[in-house]
Amino acid sequence: MDNQFIAHTKPLAGESPAQKNNMLLHPCSNRYSAIKCNWSTSSSDDTQCISCKSTRMIPDQNDPKNAHRWMVLERAKRQLFMTLLSLKLPIEDFHQTPGGLAFEFLEDKRSNPNIMLDHVLTGHSNGTITLNAAEADEGFLHVMKEQMGETYRTILGHFRHEVGHYYWGIVINDDYKLSQFRELFGDERQDYGEALERYYNQPKRNFKSSQFITQYASSHPLEDWAESWAHYLHIVDTLETAVSYGLSAYEPKINDFDNWYSEWARVAQTMNALNRSMGLSDAYPFILTEIVRAKLHFIDYLIDGFAKKG
Ligand SMILES: [Zn+2]
């Protein structure tokens, strides 16, 4: 979904929080940069909007390819932020607090021979989300899809997954929630490095499991969490869009979980059928089992707890 497009066609969805509250607005200083940001800020202390502020590193802008990559990456990031704001999740960036959200878009040798680094790995560490800027290139993304055996791979999907790691430490904030997490996802204290090595050494095709939303989710409980979190965000955002275009009468966060979850099954089926009519692959090629449903319900309960506090 094109965030720039939404800003003009979907009421409120493309607006920054300042715009929604009718405050004195200043256009984001990136409005006239390569990324053409269409958000604003209400604070005279901030020259950049809430999304742009969270970017700490961008690839060398002397290369025109990187200007395009940065634009594609920021557009997906604003889409991510829209959902985080709509869910009333706390957002603190690295300027505000140590370990706050920071995005670093890097290059490696595969896309730029002048770079020392062999491989930029997409990941999260203590609030910092790192992404290979080349993921913004259709060709690179396609090769990665093939190599990793992933039918669905997008920049927005990366952001939603990685931010799930960030929010794990925020929404699971007491022992009771932690024990509930372990019951559903498993014990996150199992060795992460070993689990990932095991995962990368196994064949990636024809994965079928009632326990996990994706094959990667089976690698470690924290990856299962991040994959499930990403799907929760996919569903909330896509259902909101379906409602705003008259394709669904449901409001994800107003109706209770059971209602909007079954509405999602209907909307996903519609999207897949529409794509098939256009000769495209399924928009949502995933099976939501009862076990996966329980994981998404748990995430819904945790996020609701934060929204109520706000
Ligand atoms: Zn901006």
Ligand SMILES: [Zn+2]
């Ligand atoms: Zn992960």
